Structure formats: structure tokens, C-alpha cells
Amino acid sequence: MAKGDYLLRQGQVCRHLYFVEAGAVRGYYHSEDKEVTHWFGFEHDFITSFHSFITASAAVENIQLLEGSILWRISKPQLEALYNQHHDIERVVRIAYEKYYIRLEERFVNGQFTSPKDRYMQLLQQAPHILQRVPLQMIASYLGTTPETISRIRSRL
Numbered sequence: 001m002a003k004g005d006y007l008l009r010q011g012q013v014c015r016h017l018y019f020v021e022a023g024a025v026r027g028y029y030h031s032e033d034k035e036v037t038h039w040f041g042f043e044h045d046f047i048t049s050f051h052s053f054i055t056a057s058a059a060v061e062n063i064q065l066l067e068g069s070i071l072w073r074i075s076k077p078q079l080e081a082l083y084n085q086h087h088d089i090e091r092v093v094r095i096a097y098e099k100y101y102i103r104l105e106e107r108f109v110n111g112q113f114t115s116p117k118d119r120y121m122q123l124l125q126q127a128p129h130i131l132q133r134v135p136l137q138m139i140a141s142y143l144g145t146t147p148e149t150i151s152r153i154r155s156r157l
Contacts, residue, residue, distance in 0.1 A: 001071060007047075007063040014052035014059050016073040017093070020045045023069020024133050027061045028141070037141040039103065040066075040130055046096040066134060116145040120153050 001007075001023075008014050010030065018025075018041075025041040027049065038061060041047035052059035053076060074082070082089045110119050120143060123130060131139065140147045 001065055001069050003065055003068050005065045007065070007071075008049055008052070008059055008061070010060060010062050011058050012052075013056055014049040014063075015075055017046060017048045017053060017076075017079060019072040020047060021070040021072060023071070024066040025063060025069065025071075026066055026134070026138060027063050028138075029061050035138075035141060037138045038107075040134060040142070042129065042133075046093070046100075050097070050100060066138075111144050116143060116149050117153050119143045119145075120150060 007016075007018065007025070020041050020043055022043055025045075025047055026037050027039045027041075027047070028035045028037045030036075039047075047063065049059040049061050049063060051057065052061075056076075079089075079093065083093075110122065114122070123139075123143065130142075134142075136147045136150060140150045143150070
């Protein structure tokens with residue numbers, strides 16, 4: 001799939017769980033007149049709009065490719081059939097859900113209790129590949145700040 005392609009647009013029901021073999025993906029929301037990046041996915045990540053996929057309800061987020069990507073997808077009925085045939089698959093998906101939940105909780109806590117500089121430094125330590133592969137505007141949105149603030153933080157390092 002090509003850079004800029006969408007896997008999901010707000011209002012659609014997400015019908016697939018994806019595995020990223022190669023490439024970069026982001027999930028984002030529209031808030032007033034701006035885009036708010038919620039997450040990034042890279043090689044070996046499972047990605048989806050989890051709420052929409054699990055509940056079969058309309059998604060509130062968009063999922064867009066940031067790079068040309070190779071993705072594998074499975075529908076919920078296909079996944080459930082695999083669960084019944086191969087219990088190890090249930091374990092793999094459960095672990096993916098757990099990782100997603102942990103990242104979500106960490107983002108919430110960091111967004112509430114840390115400064116933009118601390119969030120940037122944590123990103124630099126834990127996921128420097130994001131800083132190399134994602135545009136500054138999206139990184140700033142992900143960190144809950146502005147590109148100007150990120151530039152000031154970088155200039156002081």
C-alpha cells in the first residue's frame with residue numbers, strides 16, 4: 001500500500017486487525033480544525049481501531065499510512081475461527097491487546113503528569129525510530145504540544 005493511503009476513516013466500521021510487516025502507520029482524530037495523532041504503528045505491530053473492531057461500531061479515528069507499507073489483515077470472523085482452531089492465536093492477540101492497553105495508559109498518565117520536554121525525552125529514549133520516520137508536526141501532536149516547542153526542546157539538547 002502507498003504512503004498516504006487510509007485503512008480506515010472516521011465513521012467507518014473497522015473490520016480488520018492488521019499486522020505491519022513493513023512500513024509506518026498512524027492513528028489520529030480530528031479535533032476542531034486540527035489532527036491529533038493518537039498512536040503510531042511500525043514493523044511487527046498489530047494495529048486496528050480497537051474499539052471499532054471489537055464492538056463493530058463506527059470509528060472515531062482515522063488510520064493512515066505514513067510510508068509505503070506491507071500489511072497483513074484478518075477479519076473478526078476469520079480471527080474468531082482461528083481462535084477456535086488454534087488456541088495459541090488467542091494468546092498472541094491477547095498479548096497484542098495488553099500491549100495496546102499499556103501504551104494507552106502510559107500516554108494518558110504522561111499527558112496528565114509530565115512536561116512536553118519530559119515526554120519528548122521519553123520518546124527519544126524509548127522509541128527514537130519515531131523521531132527519524134515521522135514528520136515533526138505529527139510528533140508534536142502525538143506529544144500534545146506544538147512543533148515550535150519541540151524545536152525549542154531539540155535546540156537545548
